[in-house]
Amino acid sequence: MNENIIRKMQEIVGEDWVVSDLDKVSSYCEDETEKAVKPKVCRDCVVVKPASAEEISEIMKYANENKYSVMARGGGTSLSGAAVAIMPTIIISMERMNKIIEVDEASLTVECEAGVTLLDIVELFNKHDSLYFPIHPGDEGAQVGGMVVMNAGGVRAVRYGVMRDQVKGLEAVLPTGEIIHAGGKLIKNNAGLDLKNLLIGSEGILGIVTKVTLSIKPKDKHIGSLLVSFENDSDAVNAVTEIFKSGIKPLAIEYMEKTAILRAAEDIGMTWPSNVGNVDLYFIVSERKEDDLYEMYETIVGICEENNAVESFVAESSKEQKTLLEIRSHVYPSMHKMVVDAIDAAVPIKNLAKYMEGIKKIYEKYGVEISTIGHIGDGNMHNSILTEDAEKPECYDEIVDEIFNLVIECEGAITGEHGVGKVRNERLKLQFTEKELNLMKAIKNVFDPNNILNPGTAL
Ligand SMILES: Cc1cc2nc3c(=O)[nH]c(=O)nc-3n(C[C@H](O)[C@H](O)[C@H](O)COP(=O)(O)OP(=O)(O)OC[C@H]3O[C@@H](n4cnc5c(N)ncnc54)[C@H](O)[C@@H]3O)c2cc1C
16 A cells, blocks of 8 residues: 555554555455455555544545545445445545444434444443434444435334434535535424435445444333244235234344254354244244233234244243344344355335245256245245355356345345445346436535545445
């Protein structure tokens, strides 16, 4: 990396907060994207650790004047190559901007710097009697800023939506160096165009988020888990549709192929409580009153039985609930060494059965395992293409083409939560018209006329 850039970074943030040693820089240059699809990593980078929006502003002004590439670095948990450096880059690590600024119980908000991790937030509210932050994408190393720009989701989207539904306001530094504020603690705010929602889900290409105000919720006193097994997908999907129609909103409804969940249980030496059927639905429910929780169990089980469920299991004790959650959380790690590509498309619930049927046909046609788990309650399925050594099979391109064509045929989105990053860019034209894509590119150009902020990402 150019010595002048390193010196300038030291001038702005202080020598202690600039890392240019290749060994130490290396781990900041890539994310958790599967090896087989990860873009080629460039390690000719410098890592800068600013402590304020003002320091970031100085960095951006300098980079913009000199047309140097910059990328924000959160927890590095992206699964779409968004946090992979593909050219010499000034990597702005947000790790020092990790203060919780205020829990405002009257407005039901928490304000924090963007480098606060999901784990920090979870621990903060574990200590709180009655409030919590409901969004939980799987990896607690993710930072709030990363979760905002990736519009992260996770299992609880069924009741609480995604980050976009919980971000009230934010502060960001533009690629040209100005600091802007968008949104706030207001419930109603119709003034101007909505810059906050433009930055949410922008995958870090429009600005560097430095502060965020998040909505928090009252905790339900009673939480429970329920497992229901089915012989086939269409019965499981029909049950989910009927549950929503009945007015019930579980916290989460997860879908798991039996093979995937049993593999996960075996991998960590635990026992999954159901051995019958081919697919399981795992419900997490919560209510203020215990009686309401039991009524909810009964309604869900009743609806599932009407849709040919073959077995159901209520996890009564917190130990049983923990076991279910632990095994479910281990599904992805248990197959990680075999995953070539994890496609996280989302389709409308009405088309889920058609989508899952289509995936099975692709699996049968090519003879390559496609393991399906996912957030069935919001139509976001994770289809992982598996091989023994996680290397791309010969027919990889054909499989992926067929899956994405199926997604579009089912009126879906090519990614439900992991984002386009640097791995799905080519597929965008399946989902959007040229005009729509040009509008997006024009917006990027207004924010970032020199295309310095994380080029090659999201579009
Ligand atoms: C095991 C595992 C499970 C996961 N489960 C889920 C899940 O259930 N749901 C889900 O939605 N995602 C999930 N993810 C993906 C990932 O955790 C999310 O995308 C997360 O939001 C990324 O946050 P991060 O801080 O790690 O961002 P990074 O990976 O560091 O960066 C991702 C992108 O955000 C940009 N960025 C980071 N911080 C900022 C900032 N402050 N300002 C501007 N841009 C920034 C980066 O430049 C990059 O473009 C999972 C990942 C793993 C590894």
